Amino acid sequence: MxxxxxxxxxxxxxxxxxxxxxxxxxxxxxxxxxxxxxxxxxxxxxxxxxxxxxxxxxxxxxxxxxxxxxxxxxxxxxxxxxxxxxxxxxxxxxxxxxxxxxxxxxxxxxxxxxxxxxxxxxxxxxxxPLGFDTASTGLYGKSNGAGIIPPWEAEAKGLYAGKPIVILGGSSSVGSYAIQLARLSGFSPIITTASPQHKTYLQSLGATHILDRHLSPSELVDSGNKIIQLSKADLHVVYDAISIKETQQIGWELLSSERPGKLILTLPPVVEKKENDKREAISTYGSPHAPQNRELSKGAWKQLEVWVDNGEIQxxxxxxxxxxxxxxxxxxxxxxxxxxxxxxxxxxxxxxx
Ligand SMILES: NC(=O)c1ccc[n+]([C@@H]2O[C@H](COP(=O)([O-])OP(=O)(O)OC[C@H]3O[C@@H](n4cnc5c(N)ncnc54)[C@H](OP(=O)(O)O)[C@@H]3O)[C@@H](O)[C@H]2O)c1
CATH class of the missing domain: 3.90.180.10 (Medium-chain alcohol dehydrogenases, catalytic domain)
Structure with a gap:
């Protein structure tokens, strides 16, 4: 200095x-x-x-x-x-x-x-940083996330091939990194919601299906379920980057109450868990400095340097x-x-x- x-x-x-x-x-x-x-x-x-x-x-x-x-x-x-x-x-x-x-x-x-x-x-x-870390703790965090194995661990890149994921709010900062990490983890289809003008951009990041976020909640739930059925797979993870009441409800309804699905939120949960409900709503916290995130985020940042260099994270x-x-x-x-x-x-x- x-x-x-x-x-x-x-x-x-x-x-x-x-x-x-x-x-x-x-x-x-x-x-x-x-x-x-x-x-x-x-x-x-x-x-x-x-x-x-x-x-x-x-x-x-x-x-x-x-x-x-x-x-x-x-x-x-x-x-x-x-x-x-x-x-x-x-x-x-x-x-x-x-x-x-x-x-x-x-x-x-x-x-x-x-x-x-x-x-x-x-x-x-x-x-x-903040958008990426929030996507990362939400998907890979054990205590405040879906606990998916991070794609920077040995043999874990593409590990979730053939498994669907829904990311609500794909054009948000958090949503855009969640799409890219889901792609690196292998998820497919990657279904997201956004305004239609962002379709090409979100496809370039790895989203396979982009639903207009202005559709009614029931239309969004129906369309999401149809895509998942076509891919012959069950849905276990929804990442709701927006997490207002309306989007939380859509994410919750996309998950079956009879399977152990996780709704990852960026704000506190407002959805209601029924008796014997196997779904969970989990709020994430994107700061790498938080004690529960430090180890995960250290690994994420080492890998992030490689990914921004080779273009895998945009x-x-x-x-x-x-x-x-x-x-x-x-x-x-x-x-x-x-x-x-x-x-x-x-x-x-x-x-x-
Ligand atoms: N828990 C944490 O640690 C943490 C960390 C970071 C962020 N957050 C929270 O996460 C939220 C997102 O943050 P951000 O920085 O990613 O926001 P952002 O980039 O500012 O979000 C703007 C985007 O939100 C989209 N959007 C708004 N309403 C939507 C809806 N109903 N459905 C789908 N998309 C919708 C808009 O999409 P279109 O333009 O396509 O319409 C717009 O592109 C905020 O509430 C923020 O406070 C929490």
Missing amino acids: STQHHQQKALFLQSKQGKFVVSPRDIPKPGNGEVLLKIHATALNPVDYKIQQHGIFVEKYPAILGADAAGVVEAIGDGVHTFVKGDRIFAHGLLENDKATFQQFNITVADFAAKIPATLSYEQAASI PNNIDVLPNGLEGIIGGLERLKQGEVSGTKLIAHPQETA
Whole structure:
């Protein structure tokens, strides 16, 4: 780090349900297993506006939010052997002021970071961490997921060939990574719901059947069941990336109450389990830093570096916001209004006035 650089700018949520304001703060120093990252791109996620709107998840204010970062390694902490100063990396941040990503520099945990291949921009790389990790913990997590064997383990790539999977909300960030991981795990057919304009894109990621998400719940359940019957297989896993009441109900009805099926959710469950119901509804938690995810996510990030390099995992489509960190405020409003379709909003912290 150059010596004249002691301060940076960060976007602070000033108080619970308060205002976002850009202010200066010190550049932190990396500890054991950490690096200092100069953040060139950060992505916006629905959780960032939900924290502001509902006052959830964060207790210490002023707080810096943001979980997705891509940039350049500026300094290396002890015990980090995977990166050197100057590497272009992307990483999953954490809701602690030194480790969150709506700022110009953060402390990045090396285990949940990977090199950016020359084929990807910072903006594209920043679209990956939270969406990918949530898909990964939901499919492969033992305690908060479907417990599927991850495709990076020995002989496990393609292991679920011929088994169907349904991913509700395929054009969402989480949904797009769930489709790609399902493809790498071998699932077929991969049935998803989205607005029709995303059909070609979702097929390119590996979805085999795309149903219009505006169909009525009964039409969606019927169509899904027909495709599964045609493939002569039983459905055991539904990943509901959206997890509002309506989609949870669709996912629940697609699963038979007489078989041990799993409905994976990104929000708390609202479905009702009947007596002797063999179905389960499981909420996942996408942070690799959480104790229950650490081992799984370490393996996932090692493999992710290979997959982004060879193109087996594609980043989201991106939409870059103007005005650096300030631009995040308007971007979160667009996310809240449901105006973001099939794309990840990205900000450039270094362009903050
Ligand atoms: N538990 C966790 O750890 C965790 C982690 C990450 C995210 N989440 C939650 O997971 C949800 C998804 O996050 P995200 O970042 O992936 O969202 P996102 O990318 O912002 O989602 C936008 C997409 O949602 C789709 N969509 C909206 N309503 C739908 C419906 N009824 N059926 C199918 N698709 C629908 C839209 O599809 P079209 O444009 O095609 O219409 C749009 O492309 C959010 O609620 C988020 O808070 C939880």
